[in-house]
Amino acid sequence: MPVYEQTYRHYEAREALRQTRFWPITREALRLVLSRRAFVVLLMGAWLPFAGFSIYLYVLTQTQLGPMAQVLPVGGPLYLRFYAWQMPIAFVLTTFAASGLVANDRRTGALVVYLSRPLTRRDYVVGKLAVPLLLTLFVTAVPALLLYLVGLALVPSLLLTRAHAWLAPSVAVQGLLVSVTISLVALAVSALSKSARAAGLAFFGLLMMLDVVQGVLQEIYDKPYFALLSPQANLRLLGEAMLGGPAPALPWYLPALVLAATGAACLLVLRRQVRAVEIVT
Amino acid sequence: MSIPVEPIVSFEGLVVSYGLVRALDGVTGAFRPGATGLLGPNGAGKSTFLKTLLGFLDPDAGRIAAFGLDPTRDPLEVRRRVGYMPESDCHLPGMTAASFVAFAAELSGLPRAEAISRAHEVLYYVGLEEARYRTVDTYSTGMKQRVKLAQALVHDPALLLLDEPTNGLDPAGREEMLALIRDVATRRDISLILCSHLLHDVEEVCGEVVVFNQGRVARSGPLAELTGPRRSVFEVRVKGDPTAFLTDLRDAGGEWHDGEDGHRVSLPEGQGPELIFRTALLCGVQVRSLRPSAQSLEDVFLDALGHPPPAA
Numbered sequence: 001m002p003v004y005e006q007t008y009r010h011y012e013a014r015e016a017l018r019q020t021r022f023w024p025i026t027r028e029a030l031r032l033v034l035s036r037r038a039f040v041v042l043l044m045g046a047w048l049p050f051a052g053f054s055i056y057l058y059v060l061t062q063t064q065l066g067p068m069a070q071v072l073p074v075g076g077p078l079y080l081r082f083y084a085w086q087m088p089i090a091f092v093l094t095t096f097a098a099s100g101l102v103a104n105d106r107r108t109g110a111l112v113v114y115l116s117r118p119l120t121r122r123d124y125v126v127g128k129l130a131v132p133l134l135l136t137l138f139v140t141a142v143p144a145l146l147l148y149l150v151g152l153a154l155v156p157s158l159l160l161t162r163a164h165a166w167l168a169p170s171v172a173v174q175g176l177l178v179s180v181t182i183s184l185v186a187l188a189v190s191a192l193s194k195s196a197r198a199a200g201l202a203f204f205g206l207l208m209m210l211d212v213v214q215g216v217l218q219e220i221y222d223k224p225y226f227a228l229l230s231p232q233a234n235l236r237l238l239g240e241a242m243l244g245g246p247a248p249a250l251p252w253y254l255p256a257l258v259l260a261a262t263g264a265a266c267l268l269v270l271r272r273q274v275r276a277v278e279i280v281t
Numbered sequence: 282m283s284i285p286v287e288p289i290v291s292f293e294g295l296v297v298s299y300g301l302v303r304a305l306d307g308v309t310g311a312f313r314p315g316a317t318g319l320l321g322p323n324g325a326g327k328s329t330f331l332k333t334l335l336g337f338l339d340p341d342a343g344r345i346a347a348f349g350l351d352p353t354r355d356p357l358e359v360r361r362r363v364g365y366m367p368e369s370d371c372h373l374p375g376m377t378a379a380s381f382v383a384f385a386a387e388l389s390g391l392p393r394a395e396a397i398s399r400a401h402e403v404l405y406y407v408g409l410e411e412a413r414y415r416t417v418d419t420y421s422t423g424m425k426q427r428v429k430l431a432q433a434l435v436h437d438p439a440l441l442l443l444d445e446p447t448n449g450l451d452p453a454g455r456e457e458m459l460a461l462i463r464d465v466a467t468r469r470d471i472s473l474i475l476c477s478h479l480l481h482d483v484e485e486v487c488g489e490v491v492v493f494n495q496g497r498v499a500r501s502g503p504l505a506e507l508t509g510p511r512r513s514v515f516e517v518r519v520k521g522d523p524t525a526f527l528t529d530l531r532d533a534g535g536e537w538h539d540g541e542d543g544h545r546v547s548l549p550e551g552q553g554p555e556l557i558f559r560t561a562l563l564c565g566v567q568v569r570s571l572r573p574s575a576q577s578l579e580d581v582f583l584d585a586l587g588h589p590p591p592a593a
Contacts, residue, residue, distance in 0.1 A: 008406050008469045011399060011437035017357060017390055024387040032375055109371035113432060116335055116365040117388040118357040276337040 017118055025114070025127025026134070033097045033131065042093060043139070049085040050143040053078070054150050061154040074151055074158055076243035079171050082144055083178065083239055087232060090136045090182055095204045098132040098186035100196030102274065107194040115276035125187070125270050132183035141175025170242040178235055181259055185231065188266035191273035207231060224249035228258045235259070286313050289440055289472055290334060294343035297326075297333050304329040306496035307343065312474055316466035318483030318504075319476040320582055321493035327476045328368065330493070331442050335365060347440065361390065364433035368444040368476075370425060371432075372417040378404055379413040382431045389436035396435075403431045407461060423454040430461065434471075441465060441473040447482055459485045480582055492582060500584070514574040517557060518543035521566035529560045545574065 033039055060074065072078050105111045114124050148171050152159050159167065186203050193199040210230040217226040227233040227250065234255035241252035288311035297305040305326045321327045332338045334347055336356030345352060352359045373381055379400055386396035404413045407427040412420070417428055426446060433441055446462060447455045463486050465471050477483055483490060484504070491501040500507065519526060527537050527544065533556060534549030548556055554571060561568045 007402070008434075008465075009399075009402055009437075010469075011391070011395070014361070015390065015392075017361070021388070021390065024384060024393075028373075028376075028380075028384055035375075104374055108374055109367065109369045110373050112365070112367045112369075113371045113373070113385060114388060115337065116360060116363075116367070117385070118361045118390055119388060120357070276335070277332050 021119060022123040022127035022130070025119075025124065026130040029101060029128065029131045030134070033135070036096075039093075039096055042096070043135070046086070046089045046093060046139040047143060049082065049089070050147060053082050053085075053147055057147070057150055057154055061151075074155055075164065076167060076170065078151075079144055079147065079167070079174075080239050080243040082147060083140065083174055083243075084236070086140050086143070087178055087235065090139050090178060091204065091207055093135055093139060094132045094182050094186045095200045097135050098183065099190050099200030099203055101128045101131060101187060102191040102270075103193045103196045103199045106191070106273075107196075111274065112276050115274075121271070121274050124274055129183055129187055132186050133179050136179035136182050137175060140178050141172055144171045144175050147171075167243075174235075174239045174242055177238060177259070181231055181235060181262065184263050184266040188269040191270050225254075228254060231259065231262060234262075288313050290345070290347045290474070292330075292343065292345040295330075295333065295340050295345050296342040297329050297338055298341050299329075303496055305333070305340075308493070308496065308498050309343075310491060310498045310501055312472075312491070313489065314472045315489065316463075316473050316475060316487040318487035318490040319474050319493065320478070320480070320483060320490060321499075322478065324495075325493040326496040327493050328444060331365070331444060331474070331476060334442065335360060335363065361436070362439045364436065364438035364441045366429045366433040366441070366443045366446055368448060371429060372425065374418060375416060377414050377416050378409055378420070378428050378431070381417055381428065382435050385432040386435040391436060399435050399437075400431075403435045404428075406434070407431045408457070422449040423451070423458075426450060426454075426458060427461075430458075434465070437471075439472065441471055442476070443473055444476045445478070446475070447477070447479060455482070462486050513548040513553060515546050515548070515554060515557065516543060516570070516572050516574050517546050517568065518570035519561060519566040520569050521564075523566060526561055526564040526566045529564055530557070533560065543570065 034043075056072075057074065057078075072081060102111075105114070111124075115121065145168070148159070148168050158164065185207070189203040189206065190196070190199040193202065207230075211232050214226045214229040214233050217229070218224070227237060237248065237250055237255040238252060238259070240246065241248055241255075290312040292311070293309045295305050295308045296303065308326070308330070319327050319330070329338065333340060333345055334352055336352035336359060339353050347359045348362055350359050373384070376384065379397075382404055383393075383396045383400035386399050387393055391399065401410075401413065404410060407430050409424060409427050409431065412424060417425065420428065426449070430443075430446065433443075443462065447458050450458060459482060462473065462475065466473050466486060473486075475483055475486055487504060489501070489503050490507060492499045523544065530537060530546060534552070535556070536547040538545045546557065548554075557571065558568060
């Protein structure tokens with residue numbers, strides 16, 4: 001069609017900029033991730049441990065199986081064990097969901113599309129970070145809190161005591177810690193690459209390698225401090241401190257400090273890498 | 282009496298550096314409403330200027346303002362009023378053109394329903410109505426350029442920044458893109474800054490031009506003034522040894538440059554072609570051809586860069 005016949009309408013109804021202007025970024029990224037059938041299957045599969053633990057809770061409380069109650073009674077350690085199942089699942093999900101979030105934008109030049117709009121770099125990072133955060137919360141804190149509700153329904157007399165008042169907040173905080181840590185690391189690794197595949201391998205490899213290294217060093221030298229090398233081990237230590245696991249090998253503030261430092265390092269990486277202009281000096 | 286037009290972009294003593302390298306070295310000037318060409322060789326500072334205007338880079342010194350707003354302080358308000366078509370490829374993998382442009386509109390603050398509606402209108406406007414439900418990854422270079430223009434236009438900016446919009450296009454595609462850009466500037470009342478190293482593109486679309494060279498503004502002004510007949514310039518071809526003829530012309534205040542077929546002679550102020558005939562007569566050469574010449578944009582460009590313009 002010739003240009004002179006084409007129409008163009010001016011847009012007058014401008015509104016004030018919204019505080020939630022990051023949301024379209026999150027929504028579109030989630031839509032792209034969830035359009036992959038394999039990913040949705042994986043996401044649903046991530047709820048199998050919840051089903052297993054619910055059945056276990058039912059059997060434990062509704063039948064008189066004394067030995068089982070001694071192995072894993074209703075309380076903090078049960079939820080700690082649940083998180084031990086969910087953490088690797090959350091890693092795998094995040095690897096698929098988050099590795100391309102920034103890497104693809106850097107590869108295709110889309111960063112400029114975002115940052116030439118009325119958006120700050122913080123809006124962009126928040127919008128992208130919300131994607132793995134929501135997905136990991138969906139497989140950590142959400143099923144853990146539901147599991148708490150299952151326990152509450154089955155043995156209210158036990159969980160509604162003062163001794164267990166800390167349980168629900170601790171379960172929620174542990175889920176949040178796991179999700180925020182995984183999401184931040186995944187997004188920072190994604191920002192360091194222009195290839196989603198390379199970022200995914202680097203993220204998964206980094207977490208696995210650090211966990212193996214700390215395990216090997218602990219085995220050889222028998223020093224608990226090596227646990228600080230691995231984000232998973234730090235999350236486990238904090239979980240134990242909150243949910244009442246075995247006697248803590250390290251004071252809680254040490255893994256908390258390491259995780260805080262990891263988060264700060266990730267934010268620094270994102271601040272450096274998320275730019276509309278690549279400056280090479 | 283003509284009413285002075287307020288510039289939409291003004292900059293004064295603007296210095297922008299990448300480490301030790303000064304990309305913009307104290308540039309001063311303004312862009313008025315309408316279509317303005319931003320010319321310059323690679324590394325002249327054109328893209329750096331656009332990025333500073335968008336608030337991507339902070340100036341080391343000086344000031345820049347768009348619509349009276351400082352992009353370093355109010356980048357979001359500036360970007361709301363500006364549409365940017367970058368030089369390099371930019372699309373979101375896996376997205377159709379319709380969803381990509383609607384997404385770009387939403388990022389600019391339009392409500393979702395309005396964003397979708399405008400995306401379709403703008404894709405129609407740039408000639409992608411048939412292909413709007415295809416993923417951008419599958420597009421040809423020309424179609425990708427049109428999508429880039431659509432995403433820059435979708436929020437109805439007051440100023441459009443076009444960075445090499447005809448890059449990679451074949452001649453037909455280039456003419457179509459230029460026609461579209463001309464339409465945006467002339468019929469849609471949207472000002473634009475066309476950043477290009479293709480002089481033809483700028484001549485086709487722009488009324489004014491700013492030439493950057495080595496981080497400075499080398500020339501600026503209305504195209505007609507810069508390229509219109511200046512002091513008398515003639516294409517001259519003579520028979521005989523031209524050495525004495527050209528030397529005498531220079532002694533009389535004229536300038537000349539060699540051409541492929543003769544010489545390009547600029548006469549001093551107030552002088553006409555009779556000076557050429559008189560000098561030729563005195564030097565014993567015969568004038569075989571004499572025709573007036575206007576400066577082309579290429580001449581302005583080369584002149585600004587300190588190179589002698591070639592013969593026409």
